[in-house]
Amino acid sequence: MSATPQAPRRRRRTFLITAVTAGLATAGALAAALPASAGEAATYKPGHHPKPSRYQDVQLLSFNDLHGNLEPPAGSSGRVTEVQADGTTKTIDAGGVEYLATHLRKAREGKKYSVTAAGGDMVGASPLISGLFHDEPAIEALNKLDLDVTSVGNHEFDEGAKELGRLQNGGCHPTAGCYGDTKFKGADFPYLAANVLDEKTGKPILKPYWVWKKNGVKVGFIGVTLEGTPDIVSADGVKGLKFKDEVETINKYAKVLERQGVKSVVALIHEGGFPASTSYNYDCDSPGAGDGISGPIVDIAKNITPKVDALVTGHTHAAYACTINDPSGKPRMVTSAASFGRLYTDTTLTYDRWTGDIARTAVESANHVVTRDVPKAPDMTALISKWNTLAAPIGNRAIGYISGDIGNTGNESPLGDLIADAQLANGKELDPETDLALMNPGGIRAPLTYAAKGAEGDGVVTYAEGFTVQPFANTVNLQDFTGAQIIQVLKEQVSGANAAAPKILQVSAGLTYTLDLTKSGADRVVTDSIRLGGAAIDPAATYRVATNSFLAGGGDGFPTLGQGTNDLVGGDDLAALEKYLLANSSAAAPIAPPAADRITVVTQ
Structure with a gap:
């Protein structure tokens, strides 16, 4: 019902x-x-044309x-x-x-x-x-x-x-x-x-x-x-x-x-x-x-x-x-x-x-x-059918398998972690020295659902679903940053252009830190908590970072990400996700939703 x-x-x-x-x-x-009722017209005598x-x-x-x-x-x-x-x-x-x-x-x-x-x-x-x-x-x-x-x-x-x-x-x-x-x-x-x-x-x-x-x-x-x-x-x-x-x-x-x-x-x-x-x-x-x-x-x-x-x-x-x-x-x-x-x-x-x-x-x-308990408009059904027919050869291709819904909500989301991991893996293929990946939450447009369409089979991720998640045709880019710059990037999530409406970057496995929402401004990122592979970020060291091309240009209020050096432009970010899913999942062994436990959030 x-x-x-x-x-x-x-x-x-x-x-x-x-x-x-x-x-x-x-x-x-x-x-x-x-x-x-202001929509009612005034009453006039018979034989007279009614006036508004x-x-x-x-x-x-x-x-x-x-x-x-x-x-x-x-x-x-x-x-x-x-x-x-x-x-x-x-x-x-x-x-x-x-x-x-x-x-x-x-x-x-x-x-x-x-x-x-x-x-x-x-x-x-x-x-x-x-x-x-x-x-x-x-x-x-x-x-x-x-x-x-x-x-x-x-x-x-x-x-x-x-x-x-x-x-x-x-x-x-x-x-x-x-x-x-x-x-x-x-x-x-x-x-x-x-x-x-x-x-x-x-x-x-x-x-x-x-x-x-x-x-x-x-x-x-x-x-x-x-x-x-x-x-x-x-x-x-x-x-x-x-x-x-x-x-x-x-x-x-x-x-x-x-x-x-x-x-x-x-x-x-x-x-x-x-x-x-x-x-x-x-x-x-x-x-x-x-x-x-x-x-x-x-x-x-x-x-x-x-x-x-x-x-x-x-x-x-x-x-x-x-x-x-x-x-x-x-x-x-x-x-x-x-x-x-x-x-x-x-x-x-x-x-x-x-x-x-x-x-x-x-x-x-x-x-x-806009409830779905009303009749569908036939002209819209025909329009959707027309374009789906043209898109089907591309959209119906399976690109991975999941064991449950992978959501995209919260400061850190399971889908955000998955995409960051995919970009880190892609970055390591381009350059084995790649250390971490960062993904902007606004670039993740929809969740991956276990049973999005009954006809496709439970747990199957199609190219169409992947496209809905990452539709921008960004590339995966590599840049060098100092540890001090990485710390500054994390602080830019909650300060500067993002002070009023924080944009929490999704992080690849190995990068952890604490986000203290009881504080204000850049102090909400606890500097001493930032770790990579369990070790504290060294402000003077150089790290190789994978991001999409939008972030690499300083987009979404992250100007420091536009200051990286030793740039290397990779391939399409959706292709990186597809490759990661195919390498890490199958119908018999679908990938599980990540735990989303890389950012510790303090609220009180």
């Missing part, structure tokens, strides 16, 4: 307003003017961080947590575009004024069914979902600005060519990149904003990605681009829209926050919830001009529907729908036809689970 979630609690806020126009002198007059009421509900459906997940995500990546009425929680299987399409289409029924928007990372770091084909399948799916507009995210730049332009405008891939008999048509919706400028021209590489219009109702959308995109994307991906401050950019284009007569504005921001609870229906505005949400989006939201009426966010893969005060002190809705198509957000924006603005007194928003 499939799980049925309780009805999500909508976030509705009513604020004291003294006047909206000169003709409304008191809050009581406003209340009288606002109908019980002053207030019109506009449905805003939104989601973010799809990452080309067309099929239901496996393992923990395909579940959400729900708070029950008694305070307990349960998990619900969620996601898959066949189900997302059904849910969105059902949500739109009876809504004459409905617009669908997204918060970036629609593509990139995608499973094989989309990633193998440079995410053309994901764009086709989004077209069928009737997506109206999206911001760019950092992963839209994984293959560079030219490839992003191709996804927008269509055409065959420059090296892979066309797939099948038809030319790729590109996205039916605009990608917005207001804060991504061409270094030579100083102008946005794509449209900065877009206006949705229907029967006199106008809502503007401004799209930005996080200013720190160059820190988390390869240098080639952002070559020739400049990323501007999110707040300054949004405030600039809100003024532009206002001069064009557009006073209702939604910002699509590929940057996010961290709610106090991981449950999708956590009420971060409820009494006793504390601040409710933390992270970069809080300061961004507090500084974006009040001209913007709502914020659709992403990047952190979290779920929330919270209010954060704008600079005037007025609460404003800020939402995020987790990731991988597991949730969608349904927000009601009440449009005031007299002022052309959103009456924020009537804004409602809630996240909804």
Whole structure:
């Protein structure tokens, strides 16, 4: 029996307003003017053409961080947590575009004024069914979902600005060519990149904003990605681009829209926050919830001009529907729908036809689970079947065997250890003097599940599953570092760019240390505890370190990893994992999940 979630609690806020126009002198007059249902038209005498009421509900459906997940995500990546009425929680299987399409289409029924928007990372770091084909399948799916507009995210730049332009405008891939008999048509919706400028021209590489219009109702959308995109994307991906401050950019284009007569504005921001609870229906505005949400989006939201009426966010893969005060002190809705198509957000924006603005007194928003207990959308099933047929000869190949689920969550994860061990083994083949390997957690996109698909056989790891775990086509690189530099790298996990949101590197066998979370900043890494093969790291000695090419360039906030010497560029990191699995597992002797006991974590 499939799980049925309780009805999500909508976030509705009513604020004291003294006047909206000169003709409304008191809050009581406003209340009288606002109908019980703003979507209802006023009643007129027979024979007269009905005129639209002053207030019109506009449905805003939104989601973010799809990452080309067309099929239901496996393992923990395909579940959400729900708070029950008694305070307990349960998990619900969620996601898959066949189900997302059904849910969105059902949500739109009876809504004459409905617009669908997204918060970036629609593509990139995608499973094989989309990633193998440079995410053309994901764009086709989004077209069928009737997506109206999206911001760019950092992963839209994984293959560079030219490839992003191709996804927008269509055409065959420059090296892979066309797939099948038809030319790729590109996205039916605009990608917005207001804060991504061409270094030579100083102008946005794509449209900065877009206006949705229907029967006199106008809502503007401004799209930005996080200013720190160059820190988390390869240098080639952002070559020739400049990323501007999110707040300054949004405030600039809100003024532009206002001069064009557009006073209702939604910002699509590929940057996010961290709610106090991981449950999708956590009420971060409820009494006793504390601040409710933390992270970069809080300061961004507090500084974006009040001209913007709502914020659709992403990047952190979290779920929330919270209010954060704008600079005037007025609460404003800020939402995020987790990731991988597991949730969608349904927000009601009440449009005031007299002022052309959103009456924020009537804004409602809630996240909804993309459950798998609804009929699959036939057009999405056909799309998945088409691309799976093309991918099958590559994706169905067995590359290893596991005895149980190998997860990718926690400060140190079993899958992180496995990948680090695979890269160390690969490094030793390139250079027997290789001492250790480090893997960034953000490069591990999904767990390995024991029974991901019933047709493949329990414990079999296919190439498609491996591709979903490591889709970036990085290389395994070797560099020399001093012991002092290695110590500094470990401290950079919890300081500098990673101080607010630590990125704990996954380490190969033999490297151990203590992470003391009761301390702050770089002190959370206990220097005296760092050991390699049981011996203390010698700050003056030289060590040979294997990392992926992204980390070797100083990515993910690890500048010291960009300072290595004696570079040696190896082969594909997924090929390294495949080789390791084939060498260390078989159907008769599958590999067991690593113990994840290399980092000792102190929490109290």
